[in-house]
Amino acid sequence: MASANTSWFEVNFSCSICLDVFSSPVTTPCGHNFCRTCITKFWNEQVQYKCPICNKIFDTKPDPQVNTLLSELAAQFRTTVRVKEQPCVEPAEVPCDVCTGTQLKAMKSCLVCFMSFCQTHLEPHQRFAVLKGHRLVEPMDRLEDRMCKKHNRLLELFCPTEQVCVCQFCTETDHKSHPVVPLKEEYEVKTAQLGKIEAELSQMIQERKQKIKVVKDRVQLSNKDADIEIANSGQVFTALIGCVEKCRDEFNQTVQEELKSTEKQAEDLIKELEQEIEDLTNRCSEVKQLSHTEDHLHFLQTFRSLKDPPPTRDWTTVEVRPPSYVGTLRRSLDLLEETLNMEMKKLHNAVLKRVQQYEVDVTLDPDAANPYLILSEDGKQVHDGDVKKVLPDNPKRFRQYVFVLTRQSFSSGRFYFEVQVKDKTAWWLGVVRESIDRKGGSTWTPETGYWNLHYDNDGLVFNDDPAVCLPLRAELQKVGVFVDYDEGVVSFYDVEARDHIYSATGCTFTEPLYPFLNPCPCDYEGSNSAPLIISPVNQTD
Structure with missing residues (x-):
């Protein structure tokens, strides 16, 4: 647009379309002058042939004649015409589609003309009523991609059925039976989905x-x-x-x-x-x-x-399992057993003191106890009563074997408890997972959810497949049980001897663990009637 101080020559020797000095000026039948390239391109993009200035409509496309006088005057003036300074286009910017020679930076793109314009060449869209109705957006390249390749019409609708953009003609042919929505409507739907993805x-x-x-x-x-x-x-x-x-x-x-x-x-x-x-x-x-x-x-x-997010790994089951050092030192000292007995005793005492720091207060659960078992009122003792009680059945109760669990369970970290086995001729104790079979079952190994020691006349055994027979211990009176849930370790200790009995390592725990006791039935002579007792930890031993 001409400024207040624009000369009369500049106004009269400039094309009203490109606003630059005339290049090969021609005259329309209505008497207005334009660059031949500008008026030709303008008519090619219109449905009707009309003058951009007076809007006169022509029945057929005119053949404008060269204006010789104007062409000569424009050539003389071209050397002195003042061109408004504008920024040149940078590599990452959209260039003006009208500029000849040095292309300037586009300020807007027209979705009707499918062209991008610098500030100077945008002026007709701001001056002429017929162009003011065009939709202008921020500069964008590849405007031709907005045209339907089949019908050469603007892509302004979206087909949810085939998830593609279509033009109005597409809805009457290939997509005739498909529902379509405006691009803006689908844009808003996809924007909402995008927020969820983010x-x-x-x-x-x-x-x-x-x-x-x-x-x-x-x-x-x-x-x-x-x-x-x-x-x-x-x-x-x-x-x-x-x-x-x-x-x-x-x-x-x-x-x-x-x-x-x-x-x-x-x-x-x-x-x-x-x-x-x-x-x-x-x-x-x-x-x-x-x-x-x-x-x-x-x-x-x-x-x-x-x-869709990029392919990723499922990390819910991935973990770093710290190494367990239980038993490592003892294996190293086996060759020096006689020399190291005293030092080993000191070491085991220190280890036991360390695990005893994880003592937990647990009580036996009467709802889980077999009907033959008798529990003390404080839930700390259990023995076989030799008579089956009539008790309500529930999913927690053991029916076939004289087992009982504690009320408390543990799903992480470390815990320790002690059980007195004094005067017992048979017993089981350890930990079990929550989902064990409480109505039947015939094996009690880690594979079926049991980690336990078993003592009877045949000796001391860790129940596994195969069973692990352990050295007999004179006067075993109290057993300590230590569990490191995260490391997958279950360890048993002779509390009175301050000695390590056995450790199951490399265990995988995926559900709550319960301390587990089995006092075993009394025999006919009344032996093994002593209770198993959950005892408080005495770290001064």
Whole structure:
């Protein structure tokens, strides 16, 4: 548009379409002058042939004649005409489709003309009534992609049936039986879906960040356990100087290798989690960028590829299982048994004191007790009554075997409890998982959900397949049970002897664990009538 100080020459020697000095000016039948290229392009894009200035409509496309005089005057003026300064287009910007020579930066794109215009060439859309009704949007390239390839019409509708953009003619042919909606309506639907996808991606990112924290915490706990084990073993080996140095080095090396393996596993998991976070973050950025676009076609064409998150791993069952060092030191000291008896006793005493710190207060559950069992009022003792009581049946109660569980269960962390077995000739005790068969069953191994010691005239056994026979212990009076749920360890201790009996390692726990007692029936002579007693921990022993 001409400014207030624009010269008379500039106004009269400028094309009203391109607003630049005439290039090959021609005159229409109504007497108005335009660049030949400008008027030809204008008529090619219109349904009716009319003058852009006076709107006179012509029945057929006119053949405008060259205006020789105007052409000569324009050529003379071209060297002095003042062209309004505008920014040149940058590589990432949309160029003006009208500019000749140096292309200027487009300020708007017209969805009717399918062209982009700089500020100067946008002026007709702001001045002429017929052009003011055109829809202008922020500059965008590849406007030709907005045209239906089959009908050469504007893509302004969306077919949900085939998930494609269509023109009005498509609804009368290929998509005649399909429901269609305006692009804007589908845009709003997909935008809402995009918000949900973004929220899901954000949630996945947070879950993986939390998993990294869990992995790091587990490694930190592994380091602490390793430090404790190394420190305790160091005390033993140092006391034995030369003959124990080799054994100590082997032990330390085993602990360090297991710890290194755990750290390597954690490092690999963290790298994989961080990579997934990076992939999800990139996808989240793409989703956010797409959610802010006003380009309906680009949005819908891109949406399909962003709807599904990138393939990721299911982390719900992935964990870093810290190494268990229970029994490692003892195996190292077997060759030095006679020399190390005193040091081993000191070590086991320290270990027992450490696990006793995880003491829990548990009481027996009368609703789970077999009808032959008699429980004390405080829920701490159980023995066989030799008479079956009439009790309400419920899913928790053991019917076939004289078993009983505690009221309390544990689904994480560490816990410890002690059971007095003094004066008993037969008993079972340990832990079981919640889903065990309480109405029948004939095997009581880790595979069926039982981790327990069994004592009778045949000796002391850890029930497994095959069974693990353990050395007989004189006057075994009290058994301590320690469980590390997360590490998958169940350990048994001779409390009075301050000694380790057995450990089941590498266990996999996926549901709550219950302390489990079986006092075994009394025999005909009345032996084994003593109760099993859940005892308070005495750490001064």
